[in-house]
Amino acid sequence: MSGSSVQGADFIRDALGSCGDPLEVIAHFQQDNRLESSILETVLPLLDLHDVLRSDIYDGICDQLREKLKSVISSLSEERLIQLLDASFPFADGPLRGIVLRLLEAPPDLPPHILNSVVENSKLYEACPVTVKRQVWEENVGLFGDEVRPLLDQYVEEKAALLLRIEDNPSSNFFTPSPKTRRQHEIIQTLTSYVGHSVKLYNTVLQFLRALFVDSGCVHFCTLRADVLMALHDLEIKIILDADPCHKFAWCLDACIREKFIDAKRGRELKLFLDGIKPPREQMRGDISMLLCDPFAVHTVASTAVKLLHELLEKEQLPRESAQVMLLLRLLQFGLNAQEMINCQDFSEKEMDLLCVKQFLPLLIELLLNRSISLFSNASSLVNNDNHLNESLVHLLPQRSLARVIAFQFTVKAVQERDKYLITTLLPAIAKGCDASDLRDDFLHQLILSLGQMGEEMTGNQEMLVSVFEHFLLKFVEEDKVVHFTHYLISRLYYKGDFSSHVTTLLEAFKPLEEHSAWTHEFYSHLVDKVTAPRKEKPLLSIPPPSVESSGSPLLEMLPMKSPSV
Known part of the structure; x- marks a missing residue:
């Protein structure tokens, strides 16, 4: 009740502590704070005879008054709403919180002193709907950052896990889901609800993403930059789409990612946009480069380029003679230079x-x-x-x-x-x-x-096994992610053909180092258990060696089977 003229608990405690006749104090308090109603004055003695508590009576009346007030809030003028807010704020932590929240949500624009009062009351701030918090965030970037940063970190962690922990979903390629499916992710939907129609908050999110990308080099922040924009595109938030100069480029690129190919028509649209960036709008290239640094964009551009290289062989053309190949290289170079471009604030396009x-x-x-x-x-x-x-x-x-x-x-x-x-x-x-x-x-x-x-197309070919495991993967055996991927590959090939005769040697060669992650050690332990477990169909020790001739590879040389140590 602090900040109001209502006689609350503090007043009653002080009055009772300093009075000579407590019953008189109580009678005066009831008289001063009773409801002015002739009907109630008539009914109260009757209710007293039936042992109905006065507190229950007043609670019931308050509930009815609250509902009545809520029903008329939408019809009140903005000036009247602000007056009610000022009067009701002292009771925001009590039974009138629902009224205060409804009043906060009603005006389209809250005055600064109301927003400051919301910020000062942490419990009220947490209970406020997003429409109210959005107005607070526009004036308090720090609070907005506190809300958004955990979402950004969680999104990036989930994307990294999808790429690296392929044993969790071996049938699904990272690039399989369509862009629109990806945008249904809970974090994307939450971010778009936070932004709403606020251009200021949208630009703040982009600033966060640029800063995090430059600091960490994590390309998943680039994916998030594209996904947030296109999620707002799906919602048709025109005020934001018009404010982002990269919207049309992102829209065209999103269509290419959906089709997993950049055809000549869309390539010309992308080129036209890039060629149209003139002074003083060079800074746009920073955001364009982030969109092109998105792994989904890099995958689409690079896979299109590889497909065209195969076609150039049939046409007997050189890459530099193909305008489409040169454009794809230009797009790739934009994306690969994104971090340096934004960090150095040098938005000039580098030479090919x-x-x-x-x-x-x-x-x-x-x-x-x-x-x-x-x-x-x-x-x-x-x-x-x-x-x-x-x-x-x-x-x-x-x-x-x-x-x-x-x-x-x-x-x-x-x-x-x-x-x-x-x-x-x-x-x-x-x-x-x-x-x-x-x-x-x-x-x-x-x-x-x-x-x-x-499967057996690989395990039955000694030259390919040597190329993959010894000449490629073994080179990077100190890298945690490479070791983990190798363990997964061994687990996938274990029952294929004669590959099991190589497994012990490979597990020894790709044993995790002490500094490798816990999940790599855990997966390796499970793999060792799988290898050493008896096989019902065919005992592990009875598997014959491959029929192909030895390649002379020391790594894949046939060794007596033994249980690898974890």
Whole structure:
């Protein structure tokens, strides 16, 4: 009751503590605070005779008055609503809280002194509907950050888990869900409800995402930037869509991601937008680069580029002669430079990596040509040419993120098409030309899932096993995510063909290090239990060695079976 003229508990306590006749004090209090109603004065003595408590009577009257007031709030003027708010705020922590909350929600714009009063009362603030909190957040960015930051962190953690913990859902590729399905995520829906129609809050969310992306380099913040915008697009929040200059670009890119391909028409639309960025609007390139850094965008652009490279071989064209390929490279380069561009606030478009265009991409096409020739010929000249190609790829991969992304997607497509020649050529080259920090999580996710689906096509081919496990994965054995992915691949292939004869050696080679994560150690322990458990169909020790000749690989050399230590 503090802040009001109502005689509350403090007044009664003081009065009773200092009086000579408590009954007189009580009588005066009842007289001063009774309801002015002739009907009630007549009824009260009758109710007293029936032992009805006065508190029950007044509670019932208050309930009716509250409901009556709630029913007329919507018809009151904004000025009258503010007056009622000022009068009712002292009772916000009592039985009138429902009235106060309803009054707060009614006016479209609350005055600053009311918003400050809400902030000062933490319990009332927590109970306020989002429409009221939104007005508070527009004036208090710190409070908005406290509400939003846990959601942003949770979203990123969930995306990272989807990429890395593939054992939880081995049948689902990270890139399988459509963009609209992704946007139904509870966190996306919560963020859009927080933003509502507030351009100011939307821009604040974008500022948070830019800052977090620059600080962490986590590309999932770029996904969130695109998802929030397109979720508001689904809701047709026109005031925000008109305020974001990247809306049309994001809309077109979202359609491409949905189709998992960028056709010539949409490519021209994207190019037209990029070409239309002129001074003083260069800062737009920062947001465009974030949209293109989204793993779903990178996957779509890179997979389209790889498909077009296959077509260029049939057309006998060079990559630089294809306007569509050059546009895709431009889009990829935008996305890959996003963090540096925003961090340095240098929004100029970087020149295209000419070595990637003139040397690296033609090398990939030459690989495709050699693959085609190898299907019809066993010419020894191919071996020397393959060595030359391998050395050239290794030379061009370091320090060229554009070339690496194309090589990664090129390799994934080769695995999905069960192309032994390309798999055994590309994986060793990537291992030699890339550092562990260069390996993208989305590349490893697709690669390992696709390898696991090959089954006996992989386990029955010694050369492929050596290329995958020894020449590629073993190179990065100190990386936690690589070790975890390898354990998953071993578990997927364990019952395929004669692969079980290699398992003990592989488990020893890919035993987790002490600094590796708890979930990697846990999965490894489960895998060891699976390997050492007796098999009903065919005992593990009775599995015959592979019929193929030994490749001379020390890693996959046939060793006596023994239980690996955890």
